[in-house]
Amino acid sequence: MRYTSGGGRPIGTSPKSDDPNGQIAVKLKALYQSVQEEAVPARFVELLERLESAERRSVLQGKE
Amino acid sequence: MPSENQEFKREMLAALPSLRAFAMSLIGRHDRADDLVQDTIMKAWAKQDHFEIGTNMKAWLFTILRNELYSQMRKRGREVQDSDGHLTETLAHHPEQYGSLDLQDFRRALDQLPPDQREAIILVGASGFSYEEAATICGCALGTIKSRVNRARQRLQEILQVHGENDYGPDETSAPITSRAFVS
Secondary structure, three states: OOOOOOOOOOOOOOOOOOOHHHHHHHHHHHHHHHHHOOOOOHHHHHHHHHHHHHHHHHHHHHHO | OHHHHHHHHHHHHHHHHHHHHHHHHHHOOHHHHHHHHHHHHHHHHHOHHHOOOOOOHHHHHHHHHHHHHHHHHHHHOHHHHOHHHHHHHHHHHOHHHHOOHHHHHHHHHHHOOOHHHHHHHHHHHOOOOOHHHHHHHHOOOHHHHHHHHHHHHHHHHHHHOOOHHHHHOOOOOHHHHHHHHHHO
16 A cells, blocks of 8 residues: 555555554455456457457458 | 557556555446456546656556546535445445455445545555655645545544554553543
């Protein structure tokens, strides 16, 4: 974490279990990472494919 | 031409896991979070001329997502204001989403924060943005972000009742009395 206020813990040291901000930081990251580590749903990959191919078509049509 | 398009798509795909994590942390429900991510992808694609390849795609997408969320919240108004109802619904229907009981408690606490504080602590504490980047994403001053993060941390500590070193200090009954004594 970047913040240094509160316990006066120097930057870069790992949060101790008795540091309440450390506990919160750890849980927040765990929650966030549980979603971040999921595979990207197929619907998004397909959506991007569709957007890209639609754009390619319109570019080709523009050239004709 | 097509290569620039492909590069844009590739960068967007690479940013999607963190974009979903951001949406999910803000909203707390997979279905709504993914709808918001979809809206963000569409918006971003339409605005891709505004994006310079090589600059921070993640920050750009996060900005679009949070602006979209707040514009949807303004439209829905009361529905989103009903945070208690939303919370009950979230936890009643999707308890399995949050792994351990510990994380469920944390999720519940996070949902009780005002949206601006929740967003600030997520950006700085989980997404890996600096205070400066978070301020840019939220369109506010650096000091505003810092105070939002501080208030979010204090509030989360209160809700979760984590006291750390204070566990050895005054107990809950005497703490208010002692702190008052110091003030007066």
